[in-house]
Amino acid sequence: MADNSSDIAADQSFSMEGYDMDTLVQHAGQSADVWCTDSALVPPIMTSTTFRLPGVGELGDFVYARLGNPTRNAFEKCIASLESAKHGLAFSSGVTAQFCVASLVKAGEHIISGNDLYGGSTAQLKHMSNKYNIETSFVDCRKSENFAAAIKPNTKMIWIETPTNPGLRLADIAAIAEIAHNNGAFLCVDNTFSSPYFQKPLKLGADAVMSSVTKYINGHSDVLLGTVCTNNDEINEELRSFQKLIGAVPSPFDCYLANRGVKTLPLRMEKHQENAIAVAKALAENPRVEKVLYPGLPSHPQHDLAKKQMTGFSGMISIWIKGGLDEVKIFFKNLKIFALSVSLGGNQSLAESPATLNHGGVTEEERAEVGITVNLIRLSIGLESSSDLIEDLENALKAAIPEV
Ligand SMILES: *Cc1c(COP(=O)(O)O)cnc(C)c1O
Numbered sequence: 001m002a003d004n005s006s007d008i009a010a011d012q013s014f015s016m017e018g019y020d021m022d023t024l025v026q027h028a029g030q031s032a033d034v035w036c037t038d039s040a041l042v043p044p045i046m047t048s049t050t051f052r053l054p055g056v057g058e059l060g061d062f063v064y065a066r067l068g069n070p071t072r073n074a075f076e077k078c079i080a081s082l083e084s085a086k087h088g089l090a091f092s093s094g095v096t097a098q099f100c101v102a103s104l105v106k107a108g109e110h111i112i113s114g115n116d117l118y119g120g121s122t123a124q125l126k127h128m129s130n131k132y133n134i135e136t137s138f139v140d141c142r143k144s145e146n147f148a149a150a151i152k153p154n155t156k157m158i159w160i161e162t163p164t165n166p167g168l169r170l171a172d173i174a175a176i177a178e179i180a181h182n183n184g185a186f187l188c189v190d191n192t193f194s195s196p197y198f199q200k201p202l203k204l205g206a207d208a209v210m211s212s213v214t215k216y217i218n219g220h221s222d223v224l225l226g227t228v229c230t231n232n233d234e235i236n237e238e239l240r241s242f243q244k245l246i247g248a249v250p251s252p253f254d255c256y257l258a259n260r261g262v263k264t265l266p267l268r269m270e271k272h273q274e275n276a277i278a279v280a281k282a283l284a285e286n287p288r289v290e291k292v293l294y295p296g297l298p299s300h301p302q303h304d305l306a307k308k309q310m311t312g313f314s315g316m317i318s319i320w321i322k323g324g325l326d327e328v329k330i331f332f333k334n335l336k337i338f339a340l341s342v343s344l345g346g347n348q349s350l351a352e353s354p355a356t357l358n359h360g361g362v363t364e365e366e367r368a369e370v371g372i373t374v375n376l377i378r379l380s381i382g383l384e385s386s387s388d389l390i391e392d393l394e395n396a397l398k399a400a401i402p403e404v
Contacts, residue, residue, distance in 0.1 A: 029077025
């Protein structure tokens with residue numbers, strides 16, 4: 001695996017510098033003194049909301065659970081090390097993490113973002129624009145020039161997601177970071193689809209990286225949680241104050257689960273990718289499928305950029321089948337292993353229909369522009385056997401489209 005090492009040790013009792021990600025997920029932030037015991041190998045679920053203070057006017061490492069909690073800190077330190085970041089912050093969900101980052105922008109300032117974001121992200125930016133007098137521009141993220149062209153004197157933040165959901169479009173992180181910095185703005189990248197295992201936006205020049213931990217990082221579809229990592233002290237300070245001011249922090253139990261889930265991130269990402277490559281290749285040859293998009297296939301229009309900025313291609317595939325709504329409905333009825341479910345990045349394979357589901361904040365024209373037509377099916381490839389997954393998809397396709 002190409003460069004997955006961390007060059008910045010997240011604040012740790014011993015230096016984690018230079019260790020591979022497989023080692024970091026096990027050890028970064030996990031030293032027992034971080035969570036107030038001296039010998040346990042696994043962080044406890046620390047439920048105490050308040051902590052004994054050393055003296056009047058003196059603060060200990062922990063004061064009150066909203067500000068910090070040993071279980072949360074262990075996870076925050078671990079995730080920071082994976083992103084090669086100085087600071088890691090956990091929030092109660094991915095959208096909360098995004099909301100806090102977007103709140104670094106003031107009324108009257110301007111945000112440029114990709115036009116093919118996670119539906120909830122677009123909805124949130126539009127909401128902020130309407131409610132808080134923040135200007136927004138949405139551009140096709142595949143051409144970095146589009147961001148340069150959209151810059152205004154009041155542009156404060158560029159927000160990108162790469163690869164995007166569900167168009168699997170890529171944005172050139174290094175090029176867009178340069179555009180942001182040349183114009184006094186900062187860049188935040190939503191790294192949910194690749195996870196830090198396959199992509200390190202901060203190393204490519206981004207100022208902050210956000211992840212919906214709900215997806216690959218936790219990986220077991222049983223925790224809602226979001227993170228932001230950054231090397232920028234000012235951004236960290238402001239985001240810490242949001243944890244304090246709005247209290248949108250994850251519970252100790254969720255932090256415990258996420259900290260446990262991330263331990264197998266490298267193993268899971270390798271298997272997600274191996275399965276996704278096998279499934280994408282099989283579907284590309286299937287006569288019932290009009291088009292397959294997977295950043296790891298040479299047929300993906302931005303495969304070269306994928307190879308340049310990612311060290312792997314993750315487990316998300318978009319396919320367009322030869323049929324309409326009727327065929328799509330029959331296809332889903334006949335799936336046995338894939339569940340018809342939203343979300344992604346979990347151990348089980350999921351399939352969904354973006355045109356009929358989670359794009360509430362997006363208009364019909366906006367959907368068409370990013371390729372969200374009724375025959376689009378998004379697949380989140382899980383950890384099952386790839387031959388069973390291929391058979392499941394082939395059987396459902398045959399049932400939906402008997403004649404080719
Ligand atoms: C799910 C998701 C989010 C939102 O995260 P939640 O944890 O559901 O709040 C943001 N971005 C992307 C790309 C996602 O897939």
